[in-house]
Amino acid sequence: MFLALKEIKKEKLRSGLIVFMITLIGYLILILTSLALGLAQQNTDAIYSWDAARITLNADANTDMRQSFLSSKQIGPLSKNEAVIGETSVVAKAKGQKQQSAVFLGLKASQYIAKDLKLTAGRNVKKATEVVVDTAFKTAGYKLGDKLTLNDDKQKYTIVGFTAKAKLNIAPIVYGRLATWRRLRGIVAGPVASAIISKDAKYQNTRSGVKTYKTQQVIEKLPGYSAQNATFVLMIGFLMVISLIIIAVFLYILTMQKLPNYAVLRAQGIPSRVLVGATVAQSLLLVLSGMIIAAGLTALTALAMPAAVPMAFDIPILAAVGAGLLVMALLGSLIPIKSVLSVDPVSVIGG
Numbered sequence: 001m002f003l004a005l006k007e008i009k010k011e012k013l014r015s016g017l018i019v020f021m022i023t024l025i026g027y028l029i030l031i032l033t034s035l036a037l038g039l040a041q042q043n044t045d046a047i048y049s050w051d052a053a054r055i056t057l058n059a060d061a062n063t064d065m066r067q068s069f070l071s072s073k074q075i076g077p078l079s080k081n082e083a084v085i086g087e088t089s090v091v092a093k094a095k096g097q098k099q100q101s102a103v104f105l106g107l108k109a110s111q112y113i114a115k116d117l118k119l120t121a122g123r124n125v126k127k128a129t130e131v132v133v134d135t136a137f138k139t140a141g142y143k144l145g146d147k148l149t150l151n152d153d154k155q156k157y158t159i160v161g162f163t164a165k166a167k168l169n170i171a172p173i174v175y176g177r178l179a180t181w182r183r184l185r186g187i188v189a190g191p192v193a194s195a196i197i198s199k200d201a202k203y204q205n206t207r208s209g210v211k212t213y214k215t216q217q218v219i220e221k222l223p224g225y226s227a228q229n230a231t232f233v234l235m236i237g238f239l240m241v242i243s244l245i246i247i248a249v250f251l252y253i254l255t256m257q258k259l260p261n262y263a264v265l266r267a268q269g270i271p272s273r274v275l276v277g278a279t280v281a282q283s284l285l286l287v288l289s290g291m292i293i294a295a296g297l298t299a300l301t302a303l304a305m306p307a308a309v310p311m312a313f314d315i316p317i318l319a320a321v322g323a324g325l326l327v328m329a330l331l332g333s334l335i336p337i338k339s340v341l342s343v344d345p346v347s348v349i350g351g
Contacts (some may be wrong), residue, residue: 004025015286020249022290023297025243025324029236029310030298033321036232038310042283043225045165046105046173050113052215054131055194058209064223069191074210081200083111084193086181092133097141102133104150104174106181107192113197117175122161132161134172141335150174168182171224171311236321240328247332251283255336275339281337282327283333291322 045313061068064088075084093099107114109125117124117132125132131148137159147156157176164174179192185191196205196212204211212278220226255262262275295318302313 014250014254018286018292019290021143021246021250022243022287022329023244023293025239026291026294026322027297029243029321029325030085030237030294030318031259031301032239033312033318034233034298034302034311036229036236037298037312037314038172039228039232040225041165041213041312042167042170042310043222043228044168044219046103046168047215047219049118049165050197051199052197054198054200054212055206055215055218056198056210056212057128057194057218058204059209063213063218065195065218068194070193070196070210071190072192074205074207075193075196076205076207078111078196079200080198082198082203083113083205085195085197086178086185086192087168087194088181088184089171090174090184091152092137093140094146096150097175099141100137100140101171102137102174102182103168103171104184105168105260106176107177108178110335112199115174117163119161120164121288122159124161125176126160129178130176131161131180132163132175133159134166134174134227135162135164136167136172138162148174153184155183169224204237225247238296240324243325244328244332247283247287247329248335251279251317251333252336254282262270272341276341279337280330280333283329287326291325295322 043281051331056070057063057068057117058064058070063083066089068087070084078084086104088104090102090104092102107117107125109115114124119132120135121138122132133142142159144159144161146159148159149156157174157180163173163175166175182188182192182196203212248345256350266272298313298318305311
């Protein structure tokens with residue numbers, strides 16, 4: 001460690017450049033990770049807010065709640081741990097406000113999802129012409145008492161409450177009554193809901209024409225969810241590899257330039273393990289410094305980031321990403337070790 005600190009102090013410019021590069025890469029990786037987490041949360045916020053363990057859909061709906069229709073017979077009797085929902089995509093409009101693409105979810109007032117809905121302002125829905133909306137509407141300028149139209153429906157719906165973390169497939173949710181869902185879907189008779197949501201991990205609907213899934217199975221089938229996550233994981237992985245290459249190249253160049261110094265130390269009887277330890281310690285110190293600066297920049301970004309940007313800053317996950325970069329640094333430091341171990345004091349000093 002002593003040798004590593006001395007080398008860093010002596011080569012301030014070169015060490016500073018490495019730290020600068022690691023800071024940029026670390027900051028980019030942390031921001032991309034936060035963006036991936038934010039988008040993933042906005043895909044699934046509503047489902048997790050329901051404490052859903054099992055979801056029952058029409059067997060022919062391809063695990064898509066929007067394409068699922070359930071009859072009263074298929075739903076059957078439900079316990080206090082189950083609730084039915086009706087889902088459809090809508091465009092919400094209000095006088096003087098911008099249109100908002102949203103997901104309408106019809107609920108039954110007597111069931112747990114409607115009862116447990118956590119509001120940030122206003123009250124819960126009491127009539128079929130009232131709705132509770134995600135706070136994204138509030139950010140867009142909508143207020144309590146505003147009257148919405150949904151799609152081409154001429155009926156006006158009054159915003160009576162706001163709720164946080166109510167997004168599905170990145171779109172904000174409009175909560176209303178199941179009767180409103182049927183109206184929006186043009187259903188006169190037949191289907192009464194899109195899905196059964198259960199908090200009971202053992203819940204199973206065995207009626208004809210339906211299938212019960214684990215929540216994660218439904219989430220993975222959300223449009224674009226898996227592809228989006230895979231894209232971010234691939235990008236972060238490439239950046240990790242790039243950081244490994246940069247660290248290895250810089251350390252290799254620095255090591256080759258210091259071979260005469262290592263030769264003198266070897267001639268003085270300094271063991272090879274001390275020189276190897278100095279190389280590894282130097283790598284870890286430079287990367288740790290860069291990551292600390294990157295973490296600070298990420299924290300500042302979190303404070304300055306507007307609410308409309310879908311980013312989530314999860315400390316354990318971001319810490320794991322930082323640890324991954326340290327592992328990359330350790331691997332990068334192993335590449336120039338062969339040169340340190342094979343240095344010949346006689347040939348280097350004599351040359």
